[in-house]
Amino acid sequence: MPVPLFDAGATGDSIYVNGKWRAAAAGATFVVTNPATGEPLATVADGGRDDAREAIDAAAAAFPQWSGRTAYERAECLHKAHQLMLERADELAQLMTLEQGKPLRAARNEVRYAADFLSWYAEEAKRIYGSTIPSARSDQRFLVLRQPVGVVAAVTPWNYPVSMITRKVAPALAAGCTIVVKPAEQTPLCAMAVFRILEDAGVPAGVVNLVTSADPATVGEELLNSAEVRKITFTGSTEVGKLIARSAASTVKRVSLELGGHAPFIVFGDADPVHAAKGAALVKFLNTGQACISPNRIFVHRSIANEFLAALVDRVGRLRAGNGLDDGVGIGPLIDESAMAKMRRQVADAVGRGATVLAGGERLTGEGYDGGYFFPATVLSEVTPQMEIYREETFGPIAAVLVFDDEDEVVAMANDTVYGLASYLYTRSMAVAMRVSEALRFGIVGVNDINPTSAAAPFGGVKESGLGREGAAEGLAEYLDTKLVGISI
Template identity: 45%
Template sequence: MNDVLIDGNWLEGERGEFDVVDPATLAVVARVSDAGPADAVAAVDAAAAALPAWSATAPRARADLLMRTRELMLRDTEELAALIASENGKSLVDARGEVGYAAEFFRWFAEEAVRPHGDFGSSPAGGTRTVVTHHPVGVAALVTPWNFPAAMATRKIAPALAAGCTVVLKPAAETPLTALAVARLMHEAGIPSGVVNVVPGLDGPAIVKAWTDDPRVRKISFTGSTNVGRQLLRQASDRVMNTSMELGGNAPFVVTADADLDAAVDGAMIAKFRNGGQACTAANRFYVHADVAAEFTARLGARVEKLVVGPACEGSDIGPLISAKALANVTRLVESALVTGARVAHRAAPATAPGHFFTPVVLTGVTAESDVVREEIFAPVAPIVTWTSEAELLAQVNDTEFGLAAYVFAGDLGAALKLAERIEAGMVGINRGLVSDPSAPFGGFKQSGIGREGARAGLEEYTETQYFSVAW
């Protein structure tokens, strides 16, 4: 197979091939070229060679190519959704939604590319003028996860290209097919050879180390676990690289006594069960006021019991977890919670397929100290903790090293905003179960990451600020 994209050429990987497995059926859906460090260096060769011409390309021309890529992605929505479902396992509804979301990053950053930004003014002492401008940071290394194989790639590629950078991309080994398909569409759109290079491979650490060791690579953007993010930050620190890290989460979902419970349950179904709970923004722990806990649990449980679990091709709502390791981890968390007093309040019907399925479940009687509350679940499990004191609630909500997303459902909007301001999270959904939007600055506090993706901030992550002090 020729699946390594370097300088517009599809090449074989230096290490042979590896299998891509459907986690719903455990069947091999493709064999992909297995790249290594030499391929990674060759990709940087191509990106570095393409950088001068691409960074000098007019912003309007870059924007037109990004818009064309969006059009091609939307044209191929069904093919891309089927590809995502086959390698990731998510439902076709979720996969189609991801394609639309992923394509939108090309439109947003096409629009941002043509909006001039800078500054001009006189110095306080007089006699000089300061002109502030921005340069593309250079060759950018992008490392993406498996849970959103299209959107996590486009959320990085689009702003990098809009800013005038060239890129080398390492997609997750579990889901390389979608990134490769998007790269082919970018080639069809007319993006020049060498501007986007894709290096799939099983040995991600070796590939990425080749990039962090290469002085031509000036930027690394990573989405994944906090543990891996820490390792990459240590590597990047040796060269003082420009870094963006979108890392783990442990999102609280707060329901107050005066909340609209219909809206709260609708929001919970999105925040918790979208992509089978395998999202860094997924609601991880539910804090429901004691006055409405029984009713909220009953309503949420009734919805959960109706979820259909199985392969995407069968029209399921909930697909499999990505791997046997992920399945073992959530099984451990739930069993540990049950041993310490939690109980299964509601559960969906189990899947009959052989894949890595975990049946969606609602847990009650969960303590704030339980591992299922303190660790990122990444599965369709909704643990409910009750509360009465807002001060105690905030102490529990903020008692974590993570601070990516949170959700607040309350009848009094002013009270909801005041509560949200005291939650240590970079994004808070207020009376809605979705926070991601290309026009919003996606990112977290504390050990959930560094930098922002989306909005104007997402473009600025791929630029360096320069100013001229001009004698006047």
């Protein structure tokens, strides 16, 4: 079915600055490919320093007028964008499947999730409240104002190429900020489609700007070094996040980082092993395991380990890998050859150190697979802390299962990581749920719940999984400065 959200013959004009679509200043381009087939989808502008600088200038020039608009006017643009995104949901989902690879059903779910941020922050724009503080002096009054930080730079990932844009753009616009977005080089077409929606929703020129580029370092350096950019928000790897945090210090920018994860999934002995295995399979193989909240280490109590593994392997056996546009596909392709190499390396290391492959484990080949990056849903048992997969984020469809005997032991093992984003536990005991939720050093805990996320809920991690929160009122606060006004009367 055709995807009319982009014109394959005109996608060289993929940079959006000051309300106009154009090519890169240097005329450079790069090719976007379909990870399921390896076929080219489009050629897009390969932006550089000059393009980033122009986008920053446009955002800075638009900031006074946009921040001076009423909250209701800003909310109207976001409401309109929400409506348009829902109207174009099917087209957006098809584009996402072509460019990123996830099954069409999952792509549709992401579009709805992305639209939720536009709707939520349209309402939150009207709830940016200040306060008054009593003074010790009778002739003095204190006012506390919440004001937009200014120009924002956003760097977004390929694994959720639509929702990770709206999760940043929506609160920025609601707060009164202007923004420059550098999308992942693997998924610029999805970013273009989102920006066409913002354009059609009436967001004024210069308020939102898009710089597509195959060289994130060059554009990123310009965004980080600019004194006009007062905040940077990044979703991606911990390694890159650390570099951004260091660079942002040179101009003392506000920083929000949503980084890697190494989620534990704990199944206690009182849990229903079949129900827990269903939950583990759903969240582990979500987006082919290419999600920062995907469980990396699955800890199962020894008393129910055999039942859990049998149920998990059964569910995995029913997951069909293939092109996300095909009916019945539950596992799409990995994003690229580098991701494939990581899967093969982690499995080889685990097996070499004593793990057993209960399902999957080898790259899929043959008709329908050879052109893409397909790795099947894989289950490893007898995993130990000595294996790479126990320490390293997988970001792929490998379920690593370990056995434990008592609560203190499993909490210590779960916390034995530098990461701290999402975590999960299954139990029938409220006491266990409360104790373990409080003891887990992670920003998110799902208790018998594999989807503890929402536009209305704060999302983010601790330790090396990030700084700040996205979503909810906390997400809006990340784009606001606090100003004190003292008045002598």
